Amino acid sequence: GESVGLHLPTLSVQEGDNSIINCAYSNSASDYFIWYKQESGKGPQFIIDIRSNMDKRQGQRVTVLLNKTVKHLSLQIAATQPGDSAVYFCAENSRGGADGLTFGKGTHLIIQP
């Protein structure tokens, strides 16, 4: 069935290193993708989005890559900092026009000092 999932539940990286968080989706009709960051006790916070007519988009220290051929999405965080510790969710829109998002299960990013 339709699903959006993440390959790893937990990712541990050294402070200052780059992080890559992956996401797979199964619905070919998905045309809008978002990465959210959720810190403990808070609601998801928008990081970056990408539409299906693009394969790369950059923000401040973050880059999202979209590979529609293999239905894969990734979030790259450059020079990770302690404040990057959080759960990261990918989400996509594929409800035939409805704007509700389908979320993946999340990856917990842990920054090691």
Next chain:
Amino acid sequence: DADVTQTPRNRITKTGKRIMLECSQTKGHDRMYWYRQDPGLGLRLIYYSFDVKDINKGEISDGYSVSRQAQAKFSLSLESAIPNQTALYFCATSDRTSGRGGTQYFGPGTRLLVL
């Protein structure tokens, strides 16, 4: 002040009780959503509303109802709470001008425990 607020932030109730979770936004967005989050899972859509006169069921609407009292207010009700409705509930908003699937902005969440 937060753009999307939820009340209460925490709630404990008993099986069979009716409860209401409220959401208010000052972003001026026309679209509002309710999601629930369970441990180890992503958020799942319960209901969404494109404007005051428009209410739509999401992925997991059974056991829930909603009311869009005004553009800025969207409440979620559990008519007869059951233990498997214990979860973290999030309200979100988006702006129609951002297009289909536009960025959604989330409230801080309501943690609900049904005993």
